Amino acid sequence: MTHRIKLILAGASALLAFKASPSHAESTLSFLIDNNPDTVAAAEALVAAYQAKVPDVTIEIEPRAGGGEGDNIIKTRLATGEMSDVFLYNSGSLLQALKPAQTLVDLSGLESQVKVDEGFKSVVRADGKLYGVPFGTAMAGGILYNRKIYQDLGLTVPKTWADFMANNAKVKTSGKVAVAQTYRDTWTSQLFVLADYYNLHAVVPNFAADYTANKAKYAETPAATKGFERLKDVHDAGLMNEDFGAASYDDGLRMVATGEAAHYPMLSFAIGAIKQNYPENLADVGFFAQPSDDAQTNGLTVWMPPALYIPLTSQHAEEAKKFVDFAGSVEGCKIMVETNTVQGPPLIDGCDLPADVPPAVKDMLPYFEAKGKTTPALEFVSPVKGPALEQITVEVGSGIRQPAEAAKLYDEDVRKQAKQLGLPNW
Known part of the structure; x- marks a missing residue:
C-alpha cells in the first residue's frame, strides 16, 4: 500500500510539472521599426495581439530614425551582427542593397505567404526566395491636399502641372x-521626383529597363529631369512655408490637415499618421496623383509597403518566424488596417477594405480601378536607387542647385550604387 501511494504521488507530481511547463521556452524578441507614429502604432497593436495569443513570448519594440540615417542604422547593424530578431525595412531596391541571400532568413515557407499578393512577393524576392512579409497596405506617391481650402477657393483637382501651379497661385x-515642404526630415524632399515616375513611364516606357542596364540617364532623359524641375518651380514661385528647411514631417501633416497649407507632396502612408495625430481633420484631407504635362496620361505612382525581415544572426529565428507569419496573416493585416486606417489596397487575400475609408483613400481607388492608371515606383522595377537623392532634392528644393546639375549628380550617385550591387554594364 505504501509503495502504491508513493507511485501515485510521484505520478501526480510529474503531471503537475508537465502542466506547469510552457509549450515552448520563454523567449524575448527584439523588433526594430522606424519612428513614424503610424508605424509605431501598428507595431504596438501587432505585438499586443501576438503576445495575447502567445504569452510566453515577449517582444520589445525599438524605434529608429527614418530616411538616410535609418538606412545607415540598418546596414551597420546587419554588418556588425547586432541586428534585432525582427526588423522593418523597405522592399524593392533598398532591400536588394542589403544582399538578402547573405544576410536574411528565407521566409518562403511561411503559411501566410500563400495569401500574399504576387506583386508584393516580387519586391521581396531574391535568388528565388522570399525574405519578407508586408507590413501595411499598398500606397501611392502624390499630393495630399486640404479639401476645405479647395472648396473655399473654388479649386478643382488638377491633372496637369500648369493647373496645379495655377491653384497654388490662388492659394498664395x-x-x-500653397505647398508645405519639410526638409528637416530630408526623405520628404524626394516626392516631386519619385512620385513623377508614372508620368516618366508614360513618356518613356522602357526607362526602367534601360536605366538598370546603364543605357538611360536622368540627365539625358528630359522626362526624368522633370521631377527636379518641379522642385525648382515650387521654390522659385515662393509657394512654400518660410520654415521649410527646419519643418518636420509631422509639421507637414499638421499643416495640410488643419488648413495651414493647401498641399503636401507625400506618400499615402501619411493617412495613418493623420488619423493618429489629427483624427478630427482626417475627412478634410484628399489626395491626387502628381500632375503631368498631359491630362490624358496622368496617373498614379504606387509604392509597395515595407516588409518584416529576420536576420541570419537572430538567436531566436524560429520564434521570430512565428511572429512574422502572424503579421503577414489576414488577422495581422486587419489589425494594422484597423489601427492606422487604410493607406491603399491591402496585399493579403481576405483582408478587405472597410466601408468607411477616408476621403484620401477613396480618391486613390479610381486610379487602381482604371486600366493603365497606376505603375509601380521606379525603385520596385529597378534595383538601382541612389542613397544621396534626398540630399540632392533638398538642395534643388532650397534653390541651391539647378535641376540639370542635380540630375547629373544623381546619375553619379546611381553609378556608385549599381557598382556596389554588381550589376552588369556598369
Whole structure:
C-alpha cells in the first residue's frame, strides 16, 4: 500500500510539472521599426495581439530614425551582427542593397505567404526566395491636399502641372501656404521626383529597363529631369512655408490637415499618421496623383509597403518566424488596417477594405480601378536607387542647385550604387 501511494504521488507530481511547463521556452524578441507614429502604432497593436495569443513570448519594440540615417542604422547593424530578431525595412531596391541571400532568413515557407499578393512577393524576392512579409497596405506617391481650402477657393483637382501651379497661385494670394515642404526630415524632399515616375513611364516606357542596364540617364532623359524641375518651380514661385528647411514631417501633416497649407507632396502612408495625430481633420484631407504635362496620361505612382525581415544572426529565428507569419496573416493585416486606417489596397487575400475609408483613400481607388492608371515606383522595377537623392532634392528644393546639375549628380550617385550591387554594364 505504501509503495502504491508513493507511485501515485510521484505520478501526480510529474503531471503537475508537465502542466506547469510552457509549450515552448520563454523567449524575448527584439523588433526594430522606424519612428513614424503610424508605424509605431501598428507595431504596438501587432505585438499586443501576438503576445495575447502567445504569452510566453515577449517582444520589445525599438524605434529608429527614418530616411538616410535609418538606412545607415540598418546596414551597420546587419554588418556588425547586432541586428534585432525582427526588423522593418523597405522592399524593392533598398532591400536588394542589403544582399538578402547573405544576410536574411528565407521566409518562403511561411503559411501566410500563400495569401500574399504576387506583386508584393516580387519586391521581396531574391535568388528565388522570399525574405519578407508586408507590413501595411499598398500606397501611392502624390499630393495630399486640404479639401476645405479647395472648396473655399473654388479649386478643382488638377491633372496637369500648369493647373496645379495655377491653384497654388490662388492659394498664395489667399494668404495660405500653397505647398508645405519639410526638409528637416530630408526623405520628404524626394516626392516631386519619385512620385513623377508614372508620368516618366508614360513618356518613356522602357526607362526602367534601360536605366538598370546603364543605357538611360536622368540627365539625358528630359522626362526624368522633370521631377527636379518641379522642385525648382515650387521654390522659385515662393509657394512654400518660410520654415521649410527646419519643418518636420509631422509639421507637414499638421499643416495640410488643419488648413495651414493647401498641399503636401507625400506618400499615402501619411493617412495613418493623420488619423493618429489629427483624427478630427482626417475627412478634410484628399489626395491626387502628381500632375503631368498631359491630362490624358496622368496617373498614379504606387509604392509597395515595407516588409518584416529576420536576420541570419537572430538567436531566436524560429520564434521570430512565428511572429512574422502572424503579421503577414489576414488577422495581422486587419489589425494594422484597423489601427492606422487604410493607406491603399491591402496585399493579403481576405483582408478587405472597410466601408468607411477616408476621403484620401477613396480618391486613390479610381486610379487602381482604371486600366493603365497606376505603375509601380521606379525603385520596385529597378534595383538601382541612389542613397544621396534626398540630399540632392533638398538642395534643388532650397534653390541651391539647378535641376540639370542635380540630375547629373544623381546619375553619379546611381553609378556608385549599381557598382556596389554588381550589376552588369556598369
